[in-house]
Structure formats: C-alpha cells, structure tokens
Amino acid sequence: MSGGPPPMPAPVCLIENTDQGLQTVESALNLLRSIQQPVVVVAVVGLYRTGKSYLMNRLAQQQSGFALGSTIESKTKGIWMWCVPHPMKKGHTLVLLDTEGLGDVDKGDEKNDAWIFCLAVLLSSTLVYNSRGTIDNQAIEKLHYVTELTDQIQVKSAGASEQDDDEMAEECEFVRFFPSFVWAVRDFTLERKINGRNVSDDEYLNFALQLKNGLSPKVMTYNLPRQCIRSFFPTRKCFTFPFPTAANNMSHLDSMAEADLDPDFRNVADSFCTHIFTESRVKTVQGGHKVTGSRFSHLVKIYVDTINSGKVPCLENAVVAMAEIENQSAVDEGFRLYVQGMENLKKNFPVDLESLSAEHQRASALATQEFLKRSFKDTEGKYMTQLQENVAKLYDQLINDNMDASEKLCRKLLSDLYAPMAGNIQQGIYAKPGGYEIYCRDRDAMVAKYRQDGKKGMKGEEMLEGFLQERSAEANSIMKADEKLTEADKQRAEAREQAAVQEQQAKVAAQRQKDLQRALEDEKRNQEERLRRMEEKMEEEKCLQREELDRALESKQKEWQEMMQKGFRDKVEIMSQEIExxxxxxxxxADPGFFKKYLMPAAEVGKEKMQNSIIGSEESRPLQR
Incomplete structure (x- = not known):
C-alpha cells in the first residue's frame, strides 16, 4: 500500500550503543521517513537472555529475524527495528523494537540501561516487559528503572507556568502519554492460585502489584515500583508462558517447527500476539497527535540527541520540534503540488484570467489539502500562512508571466496583421481621394481578424486599445489628406475615431472588471473551502486531545476506586487531586476560541494576499507599448 513500509527481510539497527553513547542510524531513519502510514510501535524490554527477541519474531510473523542467541552472551545491542504491514489494521505499519538486555554483565552500565528503558517507554505505544520465573518482589525490584522515569522524562518545558511545574501535576500526566504495559512472564511453572482460588494472568499481575499500607521506609521502598507501574501506564496486561520445549532444545528455538513446541506455549503465544495486534494503539504524542513513520523518525532522533546532550527528554519540546520539522515539510510538499499543478497551464501561456484563476483554485485547494493532511499542531497558523504567502507570491508571478506572454503574442499578432496596411501606406494606396474609406475598411477587417484569434490571453483588448491609439494620428492624417471628404465629413470621421477609441477603452475596463469579479468570486469560494477544511482539522485535533485525556481519566478513576476499596486514604486524596x-x-x-483566534486570521492573510496579487497585477501594471 502506498506510504507503507518497504520490504524488510530482517530487522535493522535503529539506535546503536557505542563507546561514544547512543547513536541513531541514518539508514534506519531514512527507512522510517519513507513511511507515511500511522505506526503502532511495540517495544520489548527486560533482562538479557530472557527470550525477548523470540516474542518480537512471533509478532513479525517470522520464525527468525531478531537474533535469539544460544549462549549467555546478549545478542541484541542498542535498539533494533523491524517495520512490517500491520496484520489487522489496514493502512497501518507495525514497528517492532527489540532492545538490548538490561543488566548485561559485559556492559556493566546501569545508566545506559536506564536510558534504553526510558527510550523504549518514550517511543512505544505498547511496552512489553519480559521476565522469567514469577512476578515476585525480586522480579519487581529488577524493574527499578520504572522508578527513575520521573527523573528522566519531563512532560512540559522549563518555561511552563508554576502550576504546570508542580511535580504532582507532572507525574499525573505521565498516564496521558505513556504506552500500555504488558508483562510477559516466561518459563512460568507455578499454579496461578490466590487464597486457594484459580486466577487469571491479569489477576495474578494485579495481586503482585498490590500496595502495602504504612509509611515506613521499608513499605515505601516496597510500594514505589508498584505504584509507578500502576500510576504511569494507562493499561496493564499479563501473559504467563510455560516452557516452550525441553531444556536441551532451548538453544534451537529459532529453528524449531511450530508443531514441535509445547501446545500450551503456542496457545499463550497466539493469545499474546492477538492481544498486541488488536489492542495496541497507534503511537501518539502529546495532544493525541498520531505518529506516522516519518514523524517517528524525527521523534527517535530528537530523543537520542537530547540524551546525548546531557539534558532530560521533554515530551512537550519533542512534539514542538517534531511539529516544526513536519509542518515545514507539509508547507514544502503543499507548495510543490501547487507548482506542479500550475506547470502544465504555464506551458500554454497566454491564457485568459478565467482559466488561470480556475487552475489556481484547483492547485491551491490541493496544496491546502496536502498541507492539512501532513501538518499538526500549527498552533498559531504560522505554517498555513507561510504556504498561502508562497502560493500568493507565485500566483502573482504567474499572472505577470501570463501577461508578458499575452503582450508578446498580441504585439506580434497586431504587427503581422498590420503589415499589409503598412505596405499600402508606403505604396500610397491611401494617399488619394477615397483613401480614408479604404484605410478604414482595411483597419476594420484587420481588427476583426485580430478578435477572431482565441488565444490572445489577458492583454488582448488592452493591446488593441493601445494599437488603435497609436494609429489614431495616422488615421487622422489620411483623413485630412483625403480630398474626397468635405469638412463636415472630416469632422464626423474625427468624432467616430475618438468614439471608437473611447469604446475600446470602455470595453477594456469592462473586461477587466468582469475578470476581477470572477477571480475574486473564485477566491472567495476557495477561501470558504479552505476555512472549512481548517476547521475540520482543528476539530479532529481537539477530538484526539479529548480521547487522550479521557483515557488518562479512565485509568486514574479505575485506580482511585481500587485505592478506595483497599483503604489507602492518603493515596485516594492524592489521586483525587490528579483527577481534578x-x-x-x-x-x-475544549476552548472553542482557538480557531477564530489563530486559524481564521491565518486563512484571511492568504485571501488578502491572493486578492492583492490579482488586483495589483491587473490594475497597477503599466501598459508596455
């Protein structure tokens, strides 16, 4: 499908883990830039040698791809990426991110691990945490990276208001932007029973994440990672996988046929994949804006560059930076379409203003449509205004080019048609009694032939007016020398000459007014359509923001109810503040004034400039003789 991922026979490295730190791989970014579809991003994290890569291969619906390895050495370094057509969502791309194992003894860099985990959270729409054995206190303690996210991720920029800088406000907004959380427990051998009752995987996870009452340091240490998981991630899901095969076959897992794997393992793996395919949402950024592959490439580079600079990644700054890149690209692409749309007409210059205006409206509408499709968060209409200014500037130039072509053609046409008359003057054909009548007959015939030519363009009548004015002295000279005419005849003829010139001037003025009126009416319709599309775009963005907040509220309210039932009054009070x-x-x-405040003025700028192009070129351009 157009805009989808190019064929990828195997994963590629997206972020390298080098001695100089984390580095993006340009070829992988270029691959992402070619994807214009929305992306569903699934990242897997966990301790090294826990089978993360196998799960990602299953999601890619391939037996191999991400390196599994068969020794205690970690095979995945940095973050590797595999982009495939989404198996269930048409027109979407599934981006799979396999991260290097946390706690690799050869690496020995806890800070590096923390940034790998942080990037997986920032980049994914679903985060899969992969572990082995059981979800006990030791397993949760190994997930200590989640407790460090408040120090590694900033929601709003440093210039935000004091209220927005409040730590509680920052942390409560994590749930708006963080991915869904899936815990995959591998090689699970226990019975899932709580107080003698069989429970589901999700109940098992929720039981493991239960908080303890109390404020002692020991209790607070116990609660912290659990509270972070409960508070930061909008949804939680758990899958417990039995051993896939006998221990002596584990090193050959990537080459084993599906039929040779344990049936229970296959069932859980199938359920896991189905859940990811059906429930994982499109990656969004602050404001609910959907991320395409192209936008995702910017996001990856922005976050990695920020980390390498020693700064803390900021969600708001990342979105602003990404929006600037994408919106400028949207302006360029919209303008490219306009230029392309006008190129064919330019080859046929000169044309009348009606044809030029109609093609301009069509190309301008396409440019606006493409801009609105690609742009987002153009909060003050800055980029829409830029597009309209670019279009207006080029349209102004096209009008001038069209007039130049019209003037050149008309001058040549008039010169060619007048040539026989010029020859007659040299031969003295009109310098005899009755010559003026012959001259008038030849001139009228010439004007008739000129008007029969249908490709004179916008300057046709104006150039004829200039020609008649230039020839008026010539006509008067021939008339006065004609001995056949009486003085009364000459006076009447002179009056007719003046009337003819004035009639042509009136015709030029009427045609100009008609052309202007038609062009401005066309522009008005175009403007109304542009405003309608802009309003639809703004409403779409508002809808995405509401959905983002509704998801966050639903998650917080669900957590609030559970805290109420468990008697955690202090946490209930804090969560009530977060909900408010x-x-x-x-x-x-939900402020409705945004559209009128920013986008309507932006659109009006485009309208004003377009009108100035038409009026300025038509009325202010001096006639070139």
Whole structure:
C-alpha cells in the first residue's frame, strides 16, 4: 500500500550503543521517513537472555529475524527495528523494537540501561516487559528503572507556568502519554492460585502489584515500583508462558517447527500476539497527535540527541520540534503540488484570467489539502500562512508571466496583421481621394481578424486599445489628406475615431472588471473551502486531545476506586487531586476560541494576499507599448 513500509527481510539497527553513547542510524531513519502510514510501535524490554527477541519474531510473523542467541552472551545491542504491514489494521505499519538486555554483565552500565528503558517507554505505544520465573518482589525490584522515569522524562518545558511545574501535576500526566504495559512472564511453572482460588494472568499481575499500607521506609521502598507501574501506564496486561520445549532444545528455538513446541506455549503465544495486534494503539504524542513513520523518525532522533546532550527528554519540546520539522515539510510538499499543478497551464501561456484563476483554485485547494493532511499542531497558523504567502507570491508571478506572454503574442499578432496596411501606406494606396474609406475598411477587417484569434490571453483588448491609439494620428492624417471628404465629413470621421477609441477603452475596463469579479468570486469560494477544511482539522485535533485525556481519566478513576476499596486514604486524596488536574486540562483543551483566534486570521492573510496579487497585477501594471 502506498506510504507503507518497504520490504524488510530482517530487522535493522535503529539506535546503536557505542563507546561514544547512543547513536541513531541514518539508514534506519531514512527507512522510517519513507513511511507515511500511522505506526503502532511495540517495544520489548527486560533482562538479557530472557527470550525477548523470540516474542518480537512471533509478532513479525517470522520464525527468525531478531537474533535469539544460544549462549549467555546478549545478542541484541542498542535498539533494533523491524517495520512490517500491520496484520489487522489496514493502512497501518507495525514497528517492532527489540532492545538490548538490561543488566548485561559485559556492559556493566546501569545508566545506559536506564536510558534504553526510558527510550523504549518514550517511543512505544505498547511496552512489553519480559521476565522469567514469577512476578515476585525480586522480579519487581529488577524493574527499578520504572522508578527513575520521573527523573528522566519531563512532560512540559522549563518555561511552563508554576502550576504546570508542580511535580504532582507532572507525574499525573505521565498516564496521558505513556504506552500500555504488558508483562510477559516466561518459563512460568507455578499454579496461578490466590487464597486457594484459580486466577487469571491479569489477576495474578494485579495481586503482585498490590500496595502495602504504612509509611515506613521499608513499605515505601516496597510500594514505589508498584505504584509507578500502576500510576504511569494507562493499561496493564499479563501473559504467563510455560516452557516452550525441553531444556536441551532451548538453544534451537529459532529453528524449531511450530508443531514441535509445547501446545500450551503456542496457545499463550497466539493469545499474546492477538492481544498486541488488536489492542495496541497507534503511537501518539502529546495532544493525541498520531505518529506516522516519518514523524517517528524525527521523534527517535530528537530523543537520542537530547540524551546525548546531557539534558532530560521533554515530551512537550519533542512534539514542538517534531511539529516544526513536519509542518515545514507539509508547507514544502503543499507548495510543490501547487507548482506542479500550475506547470502544465504555464506551458500554454497566454491564457485568459478565467482559466488561470480556475487552475489556481484547483492547485491551491490541493496544496491546502496536502498541507492539512501532513501538518499538526500549527498552533498559531504560522505554517498555513507561510504556504498561502508562497502560493500568493507565485500566483502573482504567474499572472505577470501570463501577461508578458499575452503582450508578446498580441504585439506580434497586431504587427503581422498590420503589415499589409503598412505596405499600402508606403505604396500610397491611401494617399488619394477615397483613401480614408479604404484605410478604414482595411483597419476594420484587420481588427476583426485580430478578435477572431482565441488565444490572445489577458492583454488582448488592452493591446488593441493601445494599437488603435497609436494609429489614431495616422488615421487622422489620411483623413485630412483625403480630398474626397468635405469638412463636415472630416469632422464626423474625427468624432467616430475618438468614439471608437473611447469604446475600446470602455470595453477594456469592462473586461477587466468582469475578470476581477470572477477571480475574486473564485477566491472567495476557495477561501470558504479552505476555512472549512481548517476547521475540520482543528476539530479532529481537539477530538484526539479529548480521547487522550479521557483515557488518562479512565485509568486514574479505575485506580482511585481500587485505592478506595483497599483503604489507602492518603493515596485516594492524592489521586483525587490528579483527577481534578486532568479534568481542568480537559476543560482547557475544549476552548472553542482557538480557531477564530489563530486559524481564521491565518486563512484571511492568504485571501488578502491572493486578492492583492490579482488586483495589483491587473490594475497597477503599466501598459508596455
């Protein structure tokens, strides 16, 4: 499908882990830039040698691809990427990210591990945490990276208001932007029973994430990673996998046929893949904006560059930076379409203003449509204005070019048609009694032939007016020398000459007014359509913001109810404040004045400039003789 991922027979490295730090791989970014479809991004993290890569191969619906390895050495370094057509969502791309194992003894760099985990959270729409054995306290303690996210991720920029800088407000908004959380427990051998009752995988996870009452340092240490998982991630899901095969076959897992794997393992793996395919959402950024492969490439580079600079990645800054890149690209692509649309007409210059205006409206509408499709978060209409200014500037030039072509053609046409008359003058054909009548007959015939030519363009009548004015002295000279005419005849003829010139001037003015009126009416319709599309775009973005906040509120309210039932009054109070904060955010995002404040003025700028192009070129351009 157009805009989808190019064929990828195997994964590629997206982020290298080098001695100089984390580095993006340009060839992988270029691959992402070619993808214009929305992306569903699934990242897997976990301790090294826990079978993360096998799960990603299953999601890619391939037996091999991501390196599995058969020794205690970690095979995945940095972050590797595999882009495949989404198996269930037409027009979407599934981006699979396999991260290097956490806690690799050869690496021995806890800070590096923390940034790998942080990037997996920032980049994914679903985060899969892969572990072995059981979800006990030791397993959760190994997930300590989640407790460090508040120090590694900033929601709003440093210039935000004091209220927005409040730590509680920051942390409660993580749930708006963080991915869904899936815990995959590998080689699980225990019975899932709580108090003698069989429980589901999800109940098992929720039991493991239960908090303890109390404020002692020991209790707070116990609660912290659990509270972070519960508070930061909008949804939680668990899958417990039995051993896939006998221990002596584990090193050959990537080459084993499906039929040779344990049936229970296959069932869980199938359920896991189905859940990821059906429930994983499109990657979004702050404001609910959907991320395409192209946008995702910018996001990857922005976050990695920020980490390498020693700064903390900021969600708001990343979106602003990404929007600037994408919106400028949207302007360039929209303008390219406009130029392309006008090129064919330019080859046929000169044309009348009606044809030029009609083609301009069509190409301008395509440019606006393409811009709105690609752009997002153009909060003050800056980039829409830039596009309209570029279009207006080129249209102004095209009008001038069209007039130049019209003037050149008309001058040649008039010169060619007048040539026989010029020859007659040299031969003295009109310098005899009755010569003026012959001259007038020849001139009228010449004007008739000129008007019969249908490809004179915008300057046709104006150039004829100039020609008649230039020839008026010549006509008067021939008339006065004609001995056949009486003085009364000459006076009447002179009056007719003046009337003819004035009639042509009136015709030029009427045609100009008609052309202007038609062009401005066309532009008005184009403007109304542009405003309608812009309003639809703004409403679409508002809808995405509401969906983002609704998901966050739903998650927080569900957590609040559970805390109420468990008697965690202190946490209930904090969560009530968080819920109120999110509700206020929702009210603020619903402000209807944004469209009138920013986008309508932006569109009006385009309209004004377009009108100035037409009027300025038609009325202010001096007639070239």
């Amino acid at each position: 904060h999110l509700k206020k955010e929702k009210e603020k995002e």
